Amino acid sequence: MLIRIRRAGDVRESEITPEGLYLSRRHFLAGGAAAALGLSMNPARAETALRALGPLRKSGFSATEERTPYEAVTSYNNFYEFGLDKEDPAANAHTLKPRPWSLRVEGEVMRPQTLEVDDLIAKTPLEERIYRLRCVEAWSMVVPWVGFPLSSLLKRVEPTGKAKYVAFETLHDPKQMPGQNKEALEWPYREGLRLDEAMHPLAILAVGLYGRVLPNQNGAPIRLVVPWKYGFKSIKSIVRIRLTERQPRTAWNVAAPDEYGFYANVNPDVDHPRWSQAKERRIGDFFRRDTLMFNGYGDEVAQLYSGMNLRRYF
Amino acid sequence: MRPSLDKTILFIAASLPALALLWLLPTGGLGVNPIREGMHYTGDWAIRLLILALAITPAAKVSGAKKLFRYRRMIGLFAFFYGLLHVFTYVVLDHFFDAETIIKDIAKRPFITIGMGVFLILLALAVTSTNKMVRRLGARRWQALHRLVYAAGIGTAVHFTLSVKKDITEPLIYSAIIATLLLARLLLRYELLPRLSLRSS
Numbered sequence A: 001m002l003i004r005i006r007r008a009g010d011v012r013e014s015e016i017t018p019e020g021l022y023l024s025r026r027h028f029l030a031g032g033a034a035a036a037l038g039l040s041m042n043p044a045r046a047e048t049a050l051r052a053l054g055p056l057r058k059s060g061f062s063a064t065e066e067r068t069p070y071e072a073v074t075s076y077n078n079f080y081e082f083g084l085d086k087e088d089p090a091a092n093a094h095t096l097k098p099r100p101w102s103l104r105v106e107g108e109v110m111r112p113q114t115l116e117v118d119d120l121i122a123k124t125p126l127e128e129r130i131y132r133l134r135c136v137e138a139w140s141m142v143v144p145w146v147g148f149p150l151s152s153l154l155k156r157v158e159p160t161g162k163a164k165y166v167a168f169e170t171l172h173d174p175k176q177m178p179g180q181n182k183e184a185l186e187w188p189y190r191e192g193l194r195l196d197e198a199m200h201p202l203a204i205l206a207v208g209l210y211g212r213v214l215p216n217q218n219g220a221p222i223r224l225v226v227p228w229k230y231g232f233k234s235i236k237s238i239v240r241i242r243l244t245e246r247q248p249r250t251a252w253n254v255a256a257p258d259e260y261g262f263y264a265n266v267n268p269d270v271d272h273p274r275w276s277q278a279k280e281r282r283i284g285d286f287f288r289r290d291t292l293m294f295n296g297y298g299d300e301v302a303q304l305y306s307g308m309n310l311r312r313y314f
Numbered sequence B: 001m002r003p004s005l006d007k008t009i010l011f012i013a014a015s016l017p018a019l020a021l022l023w024l025l026p027t028g029g030l031g032v033n034p035i036r037e038g039m040h041y042t043g044d045w046a047i048r049l050l051i052l053a054l055a056i057t058p059a060a061k062v063s064g065a066k067k068l069f070r071y072r073r074m075i076g077l078f079a080f081f082y083g084l085l086h087v088f089t090y091v092v093l094d095h096f097f098d099a100e101t102i103i104k105d106i107a108k109r110p111f112i113t114i115g116m117g118v119f120l121i122l123l124a125l126a127v128t129s130t131n132k133m134v135r136r137l138g139a140r141r142w143q144a145l146h147r148l149v150y151a152a153g154i155g156t157a158v159h160f161t162l163s164v165k166k167d168i169t170e171p172l173i174y175s176a177i178i179a180t181l182l183l184a185r186l187l188l189r190y191e192l193l194p195r196l197s198l199r200s201s
């Protein structure tokens, strides 16, 4: 049970949710209806149960597209630690205890640290970043994350000259994450970025969405968000960040190396073996829309990959 | 001719999953990505009814309940119907007649190619399912054609197995059931399974 204490700087609910329940006519029939039903039948899951974060700075990196309704963002998740179906995490993630939570930052760094996440949240200026999220399964959302640049944390620990990659690990605790009792993936879930990717200002550590702390099913209490890459790169519920000299193992790449690469940049020209990546369905829409190179963040990130064969390094 | 009670009940029962869609869709019962969920829903019912149709012959022969043959055509047609809904979901709802994507999918992706093959088989069997078609083709040719239902069964099992991202438990269960039914059929053919029907006839 979270106790909500309103501080002077808190963003009021009415400021974060100008459209009430975030529903809109444009939303496809069933999506909208599901959101409405979910909200009315399941008040415990409504976002008001979670602590509000604030004050939040706005960011120039934010997308201006219509945001995906809160109910959809928090009820349609790939988080195999809580089951393989999209609806499983929302139903099962209550076993996760996101507070207190420590995050270890170590490896090729001058100042390894163990951080208490709530402490980090209290001391770090938080921003709202409205990002497109493109799942490798060809659906997408627009999510108003709350977080801070990953680079600010990495600078604090002072990477050594040997650091070339950043490796991330999710909690490994089958009691809290019952899905880990099944060998669906190699546990703990691992992800990684090249150091220059990790230092890019678009890469953030998110601690909230829609102005409040992250719901468990979205990767509480702290997760990565790299909006120009497929969603599986944005690892959830992180306990360890390790700077390394070598390219780290990553969960989906280990599970199916010909389907999921280390880079996993959103790329409409490189298909998944079982489906085309040229188009995607925005949750709530009927028609598919074109998928954009680097998920529409090409102006910002394309130079990270200049000269690289993106078909080979998919 | 008035339809018999048992067939009427069967018809209603087999229609229920499709009727449920009329309720599930507007109430958000298929979740926030209803088209994708609809692909799974219709695919699941297609394979279930196909299995039921494949089970009729061995079940009737082993048990001697010849009456079961009366239901085979209707169940087979329902398998086709759910397959049709599945393909409709794919072509119309998911890709909205995007011919380029669909053709590329069928040509490039083995699981889609196989799904298409299964659909064409079911279509051919549905079209030739009437008594008139049996007479027109002649019993022998008709039977040869309708043996393709086994290819459809194997094809569907492969299609399902190749379609999943992770955890192939469920498609393997369906595949095992289909394999068992084919095996029973073979054993019956070579008189290796007891036929209670010999007694009862």
Ligand code: HEM
Binding pocket: B036, B039, B040, B041, B043, B044, B046, B047, B050, B079, B083, B086, B087, B090, B112, B115, B116, B117, B118, B119, B122, B156, B159, B160, B163, B164
């Ligand atoms: C042109 C023909 C077909 C196409 C393009 C097609 C396409 C697909 C696609 C895209 C999926 C879902 C993959 C995913 O998103 O996970 C799927 C799943 C499936 N299809 Fe098909 N299919 C076809 C024909 C058939 C037929 C004729 C049957 C059965 C008689 C069938 C049975 C299934 C089953 C059982 C599944 C798995 C459902 C689940 O995951 O629960 N398909 N198919």
